[in-house]
Amino acid sequence: MSYEWWIGARYAGLSRGGRGGRRGDRFVSFVAASSMAGIALGVAALIIVLSVMNGFQTQVRDRMLSVLPHIELYVxxxxxxxxxxxxxxxxxxxxxxxxxxxxxxxxxxxxxxxxxxxxxxxxxxxxxxxxxxxxxxxxxxxxxxxxxxxxxxxxxxxxxxxxxxxxxxxxxxxxxxxxxxxxxxxxxxxxxxxxxxxxxxxxxxxxxxxxxxxxxxxxxxxxxxxxxxxxxxxxxxxxxxxxxxxxxxxxxxxxxxTRAQDWTQNNRTWFAAVKTEKRMMFLILALIVAVAAFNLLSSLVMAVKDKRSDIAILRTLGATPREIARIFLVQGALIGVAGTAAGVLLGTLTAYNIDVIVPFIERLFSVQFLPQQIYFISELPSNPQASDIIAVGATSLVLSLLATLYPSWRASRLQPARVLRHD
Structure with missing residues (x-):
């Protein structure tokens, strides 16, 4: 493993070196963990909400087609x-x-x-x-x-x-x-x-x-x-x-x-409204992931400021600006990948077991989220789809990687002589 990966993993709190030692290391690890948790929660929330919307759409569609045909032929x-x-x-x-x-x-x-x-x-x-x-x-x-x-x-x-x-x-x-x-x-x-x-x-x-x-x-x-x-x-x-x-x-x-009319044409307005609602919900909830990505950006900026002396020493030992940038790119990428992976795992497990989790919460707090006399269903439906999970994961990774660019560039621009003169 190159030293950029080792140092980046340490700053991200994913190696033994980042778990103890100096107070600054512990602080950087805490900030990295909070950024990782924010990304994970945003990704999980997005997957769960989209799965529930898919479940509602599937359930309503099936109820429609229980009394309506798939295709009608008429003259x-x-x-x-x-x-x-x-x-x-x-x-x-x-x-x-x-x-x-x-x-x-x-x-x-x-x-x-x-x-x-x-x-x-x-x-x-x-x-x-x-x-x-x-x-x-x-x-x-x-x-x-x-x-x-x-x-x-x-x-x-x-x-x-x-x-x-x-x-x-x-x-x-x-x-x-x-x-x-x-x-x-x-x-x-x-x-x-x-x-x-x-x-x-x-x-x-x-x-x-x-x-x-x-x-x-x-x-x-x-x-x-x-x-x-x-x-x-x-x-x-x-x-x-x-x-x-x-x-x-x-x-x-x-x-x-003879004309042929299928069930999607008979209910075109409803399905178009559901598709638009799902698209807008994705954009709105993606803001949660975007906020987590901004949190990652701020944590990397703080890490760069905290590690100014380390960066200056590495530069005097022969590290190039590109190698310094790679250290923080590795740190941000590892936080983004770990947070996204944890969010996908949490969101997928919750979406597939929501029929067990929601009744448990209702019994625990003596509440009912979906009164049948109002919603005509008594259970919260969920239908996780691979396309939604992949889209959410890819969006989170892209935002996380973009958040690492500016801090990495700032780290590569530090002048070791100026930093060491003030430290």
């Missing part, structure tokens, strides 16, 4: 009954793609639900209960009732638990469904309406869908919404992350005029 303006009569042919063409795992018909439209004086705008989805489990997990989200209750001609409806509470509905109750289209008579415009019986209630844990989504039989939906909405085929694929690419591939083998 705008097509007659709903005609589409439902020939949906198997469209499904067979789609299932020729190896990525497609299931297909089911659907009718989608906007409507109003009315019960007494209460009104609520909803998205109505007409589904076939026999094949719906191939494309969604709605059957597993049922709180009361089952999908089998949606028989053609029965005019039953399944609604979310939040929608049921807002309208004061329960299983067996009736609700009026108003379609956006209607007929014009001498008395004025008369909307098309039909009374439905609530046969089931579902809960996805995602408030927006539980409060604004309703399911009816696909044949009933075709009758009520024959002049509005769209009809087509819902698909589930093997890898939901490849939905945009699979949708583009499917269009090549489908009839002209």
């Amino acid at each position: 705008p303006g097509a007659d709903h009954q005609e589409v439902l009569e020939h949906w198997q042919g469209l499904a067979q063409r789609a299932e020729a793609n190896a990525e497609v795992r299931g297909a089911a018909p659907f009718v989608a439209a906007q409507a109003m639900l009315a019960r007494g004086q209460a009104l609520s705008g909803v998205q109505v989805r007409g589904i076939d209960p026999a094949v719906e489990p191939k494309v969604s997990d709605l059957a597993g989200q049922m709180v009361i009732g089952s999908l089998g209750d949606l028989a053609p001609g029965a005019f039953n409806i399944i609604i979310g638990n939040q929608l049921a509470q807002s309208l004061g509905l329960d299983v067996g109750g009736t609700v009026l469904v108003l379609a956006p289209q209607g007929s014009i008579s001498p008395a004025g415009f008369s909307p098309r309406m039909r009374r439905f019986t609530v046969s089931g209630i579902f809960s996805t844990g995602y408030y927006e869908y539980d409060a604004s989504l309703a399911f009816i039989d696909v044949q009933d939906a075709a009758r009520v919404f024959r002049d509005s909405g769209v009809a087509g085929v819902r698909l589930r694929i093997a890898d939901m992350q490849r939905a945009p690419q699979v949708a583009r591939d499917l269009l090549g083998g489908l009839p002209p005029g």
